[in-house]
Amino acid sequence: MRMIEYVLILVFVFPGLALGDKGSNRTVFELNDGPGRWFRNAAGPVAGAGSLGVGTPGVEVRFKGESNTVHTMTSLLYPAGAANMPFDTDPQKGSAEVELTTPGLYVFFCQIHPYMLGAVVVDDPTTEGLDLGENITLINGITVPTSSDLATRLLRGFFILTEPANWQNFASTEPWHVSYPNVNVRIAGGAVVNLPQVLNARYGNDTELPALLTPSREGVGEVWVDTQFETTADKEKPGTATAVDATTWEVTRKVSLPHIEMNNPHNMWTDRDQNLIYVTEWFDSKLTLFERETGQLIDRITVGEAPAHVMTRVDTDQLHVSLNGSDDQESVVELAPLANGVEREIDIGRPGPHAHWMGHDGMTMVTPNVFTGDSTIYDFWRDEVLEIVPTGTLEAHPIATGMMPDSSKYYVANFLDSTFTLIETQTGEVLKTINLLQNYNPLTGEITGPVGGLPIQTPVSPDGIAMVTANILTDTITIVDTRKDELVASLPCDAGCHGVQFGAKKGGGYYAYISSQAANTLQVVDIDPNGDEDPSDAKVVGRILLTATPETAMDDTITANPGMGGQGLLPIPVVYNGWVQNLPQPWKEQLTPKQRDPLH
Ligand SMILES: [Cu+2]
Missing domain, CATH: 2.60.40.420 (Cupredoxins -  blue copper proteins)
Known part of the structure; x- marks a missing residue:
């Protein structure tokens, strides 16, 4: 031409x-x-x-x-x-x-x-x-x-x-x-x-979407999903929190909080009694809390720029919020139990942590430090930084952590490097690096085994048998067997695979719940269908539509991206080791003895 x-x-x-x-x-x-x-x-x-x-x-x-x-x-x-x-x-x-x-x-x-x-x-x-x-x-x-x-x-x-x-509209x-x-x-x-x-x-294009699927076995309680891109009529900022009943798999509630312009609700946790939902507003500076059973706003607290994740400390019920947008080292905010005010900003030696994890006894916190390519191990007993461990290149972009239920070792998901760094918690020693792209040829695209790419959330199951990770490049859910520390399976994920969190399966075992930001589904993965503690046969057993139904309780009207933008998840009750032991009796009664004390 x-x-x-x-x-x-x-x-x-x-x-x-x-x-x-x-x-x-x-x-x-x-x-x-x-x-x-x-x-x-x-x-x-x-x-x-x-x-x-x-x-x-x-x-x-x-x-x-x-x-x-x-x-x-x-x-x-x-x-x-x-x-x-x-x-x-x-x-x-x-x-x-x-x-x-x-x-x-x-x-x-x-x-x-x-x-x-x-x-x-x-x-x-x-x-x-x-x-x-x-x-x-x-x-x-x-x-x-x-x-x-x-x-x-x-x-x-x-x-x-x-x-x-x-985006995928199921x-x-x-x-x-x-x-x-x-x-x-x-x-x-x-x-x-x-x-x-x-x-x-x-x-490919114009592909048939996989069918919606109701798990044949019930879960326990409910699953909250930050449908962060769903927009509603009475606010400008996007985002709702969506609750799914884990026994009926119906969407029971959507919380939009239009009167405060809740902005991009990203990640959640709850108090010991499972009454409050704490939610970070990632494109803002707030931690917001509302009553779980009514969706009523309780408080909205300024914590700092781009608060990403929130978890509680099991021994005190204090909250820790990572400040992803902080430009100084005081980048984790500690709040009093029930989010009753900010108590201090903790110096973790680095700015910009994203998805931290807390140890089972409240003594340890680990953070992935996005800007500096490393991970901080914070010791609450001595109240100081124990170690700062490099997790790859300076631009590895560590984004999330997952920890064994006895806190012995933890994994850092390196977003840009598509690797996990496995670290001994007590010493900060790097035990292994797992390459998610080991079975992928970047030139030809040939895939010869389990594969992930651009990993995000990465929790370890409460019984410690598996780490499950959402990978947004490959749209796969990867499974690491924590005994061998090897990638043993990858499962298809809906578009924009982003969040993972574990909840109890009724009668024993665990479901991994998966959110996808470019789809309106909640996927349910049974990590051990035959109960042999080998997760290599993990399987997608559910795909739940996250759009509202006429029965869904709501505080606003959905206008666009219905059910889309899935990011942080919060199964209620929280069944991780350390948290599960603190549950009120009515919740404990819905769990098996093993679920109530997963390491014994
Ligand atoms: Cu940004």
Whole structure:
């Protein structure tokens, strides 16, 4: 194609991109509380993609803060060897700018909220097709050709996670359709291909969604899910907390709290009596609590920027909240029992922890420190940091932790490295690194065994036999056998696989409950169907729709993304070792003797 035709097509497809006019060779991303287009292109969608920008070499990319909390503006991937890369900022509410001169594909993200994604294609107008470049480099150092399976898998993930229209709606009987910008792109080796054709050939499209499924065995109690992207009529900010009855599998309640503009409810825990729901507002600075049985607001407490996870300490019932957006080392907030006020900020030696875990006796806390690629072991008995343990590269992006029920060892899920670091809790010694991509060929996409990628939540079962992890790159649920510390299975997960938490199965054993942020389901995994304490036969036994029914108690009207955005989960009663022993008698009576004391 001749140059002039190409320019005409480019201007036609991307109005507003006037080539040669330096002043408009600019992409402005408005960083906002979402959902979906968290890096919203201020000029509007490009070929249908709201978080995509296209420019020519020299394009100025500007990030504008329009969120209630802080974010980083960080290069996730970029053309290998590109000028001005890598790029990063401190956590901030303000603006930042970067000039991109090397042609190719750039994806920016927030290190705090890593699914906030914005992409820019810097196109050399003298070549045919939009230039994705020869090779892309991930910020943790992995470099692959743009034609590789890993590159196109990441690109597909970008278009699914950032466009609500691409999310899986299990309330619909329509096949699942993913829309991609209908453009030709120039990839490794100078090949020019049609983007949707390549992605459809590799990953399919218009696929039949798996059927909803009610577990044949009941669970105990109820399961709360932060349906973080569900929007309601009387507030601007997204997010509800959804309760599912684990005996009937009906959605019984949705809590939106419109009068306080509850903003992106992310993760939950409860008090000893299981009466309160504590919920972190991850795109804000609040810990909110409401009454579990009525959904009535009790309090909303300012704790600090981007509070991510909350757990209680079993011996005191105090709360600990991780401040994912903190820029100093006092990054865990301790609150009095029943969230009766902030008591102190704990110095863990690092900023920015995400999903911490508390030991079974209240003496230990472990944190994954997102910004620094390490994990803090905090000793409450001595009230000091015991150890800070590196978990891979500086950009490993440790995001979540899971601990054995006797606190002996714990696992850190490294989001960008797609690994687990296994650490002895008492000494901080690294015992092993488990590679989730060991059975995956990033060039061809060939999969030869259990696989995960971009792991998020990763708890260990209350009986200690299995660690179950949600992987958002591969949309798989991985199972690690904690006796061998090996990956023994991976199960299909719905789109945007994100959260895991364990609840009791009626009559003994445990269900792993799984949430997915780009779907409106709660998956139920039986980690040990035949009761032989070997989790390699773990199985998906339930898929529950998280949309409201006429019987669902609600404090607002759902307007969009019904049941979507699944992130933190909280099965009631809390049956982890240390917590289960403190349950009120009526809850204990619903558990088996082994569930009441899982290590004996
Ligand atoms: Cu963020």
